[in-house]
Amino acid sequence: MKKIILPDGREFCYELVRKRVKNINFHVKEKDVVHVSASPLISVKYIEECLIRRADFFFDAFEKIREHEKASAPNTQSLKWLGKDLKIRVIENLREKAVIDENECRVFTKDSSEENVLELVNNAVKERFKAVCAELNETVRSGLREKGFEPPNAVITIKNMKSRWGSCSYTRGHISINLRLSAYPKETVLSVFWHEYAHFWYHDHSENFYRFLLEMFPDYHKYNDVLKVK
Ligand SMILES: [Zn+2]
Structure with missing residues (x-):
């Protein structure tokens, strides 16, 4: 050299x-x-x-x-949560827990090392996002019923995925949702749910698939297109 x-x-x-x-x-x-x-x-x-x-x-x-x-680099200053930037505040406390609310993420811990704070925040994100997904799943299922479609049984799994925001195994009745969606607005996560549910009726990304999807969720492109930029 x-x-x-x-x-x-x-x-x-x-x-x-x-x-x-x-x-x-x-x-x-x-x-x-x-x-x-x-x-x-x-x-x-x-x-x-x-x-x-x-x-x-x-x-x-x-x-x-x-x-x-x-x-x-790992960020212990702020958290991207449902489209908002929440400030991470570390509070010295014997509870080992992070709490996410509307305005901030509070981390109660006696170990304020970057590694520990990140772990507590990630655990809170997983727990809260699971609840958000359960709610959105119900939104889609009742939306389908309102339009006369009976939703099939679906097991929802939330996990980190590298290249996809969601996937649907229509034969096994299994939908996977990318945990990284927790950074995006709720409507964007909802758009992924609609997309994956639509695959139960249309397996490919044909014109018919999108016609069905847009009939069910007319704002699909408005909320889903933000995922295409990155
Ligand atoms: Zn698809």
């Missing part, structure tokens, strides 16, 4: 690998380091000149990595 120092004092490192590539390739995948692959025919001097010329671009990339790290 070698270091580049710019005239203005900023510095970064680079790691050079000789490869049978056409010219030079630059790749930033960690903070303050540029990975360079270059043909054996290209001199180090020329490579370093290129690195210096593109320095601003690399610093932008380092900054993006830093921002990403910051955003994904």
